[in-house]
Amino acid sequence: MSDWPPILNVDNWILRDHLNKNRDRVAVRGDSGNVTYAELDGLASGYARAISDSGLEPFGRVLILLPDGPDYAAALFGILRAGGVAVMVNPHLATDAMVGIMNTARAPIAVVDPAYLPNFETALTESGLKTAVIEPSDILPAGVFETVETSPNDPAIWLFSGGTTGSPKAVPQTHRSLVNTTRRYGQGALGLNAGDVTIAVPKLYFGYATGSNLLFPLSVGGSTVLFVDHPTPATLFEKIEQHRPTVLINVPSAINQMLNHPGASGRDLSSLRFATSAGEALPDSLYHRWKDTFGVELLDGLGTAEMWHIFITNTLEDTNPGTLGKVVPGFEIKACDEEGTPVPPGEVGRLWVRGDSLGLGYFDDEPETADAFRGEWFVGGDLVSIDQNGYVTHRGRGDDAIKVKGKWFRPQEVESVLLAHDAVKEVAVVAVSGSGGLATPVAFVVAHQEVEEQVLVDWVLARLDAYKHPRKIYFVEKLPQTHLGKIDRSALKKLAV
Numbered sequence: 001m002s003d004w005p006p007i008l009n010v011d012n013w014i015l016r017d018h019l020n021k022n023r024d025r026v027a028v029r030g031d032s033g034n035v036t037y038a039e040l041d042g043l044a045s046g047y048a049r050a051i052s053d054s055g056l057e058p059f060g061r062v063l064i065l066l067p068d069g070p071d072y073a074a075a076l077f078g079i080l081r082a083g084g085v086a087v088m089v090n091p092h093l094a095t096d097a098m099v100g101i102m103n104t105a106r107a108p109i110a111v112v113d114p115a116y117l118p119n120f121e122t123a124l125t126e127s128g129l130k131t132a133v134i135e136p137s138d139i140l141p142a143g144v145f146e147t148v149e150t151s152p153n154d155p156a157i158w159l160f161s162g163g164t165t166g167s168p169k170a171v172p173q174t175h176r177s178l179v180n181t182t183r184r185y186g187q188g189a190l191g192l193n194a195g196d197v198t199i200a201v202p203k204l205y206f207g208y209a210t211g212s213n214l215l216f217p218l219s220v221g222g223s224t225v226l227f228v229d230h231p232t233p234a235t236l237f238e239k240i241e242q243h244r245p246t247v248l249i250n251v252p253s254a255i256n257q258m259l260n261h262p263g264a265s266g267r268d269l270s271s272l273r274f275a276t277s278a279g280e281a282l283p284d285s286l287y288h289r290w291k292d293t294f295g296v297e298l299l300d301g302l303g304t305a306e307m308w309h310i311f312i313t314n315t316l317e318d319t320n321p322g323t324l325g326k327v328v329p330g331f332e333i334k335a336c337d338e339e340g341t342p343v344p345p346g347e348v349g350r351l352w353v354r355g356d357s358l359g360l361g362y363f364d365d366e367p368e369t370a371d372a373f374r375g376e377w378f379v380g381g382d383l384v385s386i387d388q389n390g391y392v393t394h395r396g397r398g399d400d401a402i403k404v405k406g407k408w409f410r411p412q413e414v415e416s417v418l419l420a421h422d423a424v425k426e427v428a429v430v431a432v433s434g435s436g437g438l439a440t441p442v443a444f445v446v447a448h449q450e451v452e453e454q455v456l457v458d459w460v461l462a463r464l465d466a467y468k469h470p471r472k473i474y475f476v477e478k479l480p481q482t483h484l485g486k487i488d489r490s491a492l493k494k495l496a497v
Helices: 010-022 037-053 070-081 095-105 114-127 175-189 207-219 233-243 252-260 284-294 366-372 411-419 453-461 489-495
Strands: 026-030 033-036 061-065 085-088 109-112 132-134 155-160 170-174 197-200 223-226 247-250 274-277 298-303 310-313 332-336 348-354 377-386 392-397 402-404 407-409 424-433 439-447 472-475
Touching (some): 010 070, 026 037, 026 070, 037 109, 037 132, 070 085, 070 223, 155 175, 170 175, 247 252, 284 411, 392 411, 402 424, 407 411, 424 489
Parallel strands (some): 061 109, 109 132, 197 247, 247 274, 439 472
Antiparallel strands (some): 298 310, 332 348, 402 407
């Protein structure tokens, strides 16, 4: 949609083109101290050299299995610098899931932390692949390694779709996509600047964090807080109070956990200018509890792997609780019926989006690509309504919306109501096949305290139309998650009996 230069590499655009200006500024704040831009650049050249020496071919894929920290950032830039394509992998995946990603990527090189080697080597053996392994201890800061020239439309990273209701699919994303969203969303909608310090709940293997907690702040001379620990509420409060970040990258499940943490209201989040939420639908009740408890604005938004990152969002200048906000300037959206015809304002339709962050399709999956990538448009499973003022409300996904007695509703409506009950810590609502094959809504609840099933059913009946109430409530110790930490609704459906 826009004119792009013939040569574009994210490594240059984010890091190297501004190195003289930023070299002594802090780029990464973390467990082992601060790392400047100049130090990060030298470490990235070390990774680029090691990857190149391992036989990387043009656009060859390189797996990253590292904990969040300077090495992760340097490895990512090093892969791009060497002309490779980064495949970011959750190192805690079950073996079969990791084997699936490895068999799809077929990467000849992997950068792996020693702590993750046993899991990786087991998966490697089962895959039958031959992959050269580089460890952080193999890397020494190198002299200048010139960034390989790439074009805007060349692949830069692989993302995997969320897989909340099916198997994740690989989406190659381009240098253009990463630069475009950094400009449009990170610098534009969020207004990040050189004084910002970001910190994130999701780890860097999640594209939402790769952008928001690495590329975006570094593109403006800001810094990122990266830490190895699991982002429990206690850890997050500690890191925020220690590093005094200005932006918190968050997700609804962690928002809920932070609010439920003992003494949450007494923790100091005053350094934050705002927090963001994405990855899952944000219930209204969580937004208001967060704002009331911490006094920090929470900007909900929507993005997809296929469009690289967020393209609809609330902003500090225009926040409309209960909605996703408006389309990010530079993108275009519409809500359409099944024939692709736009629906009237306020009516529910399937979300269509286009912009310069459109991915290259699904790797090695022509049927799925043809269905979802339609010319300049991406057509996913999200259902939305767009009002006359351009505010977008998420209405669920086509594959998890629930139809009862001829009426559709989104499970998040019920989840929001149940979360408002004092006894409910976490909840997910899905549809299962009932008598006669009809859809039946059921809820899975992680409880703070003992509560009777009927009490929660009555709670919903008193607040929503009767057809929306869960016909069965299962009490569980935890909710299953996908490879990206989202609620795995497919797994929940299998648990219902």
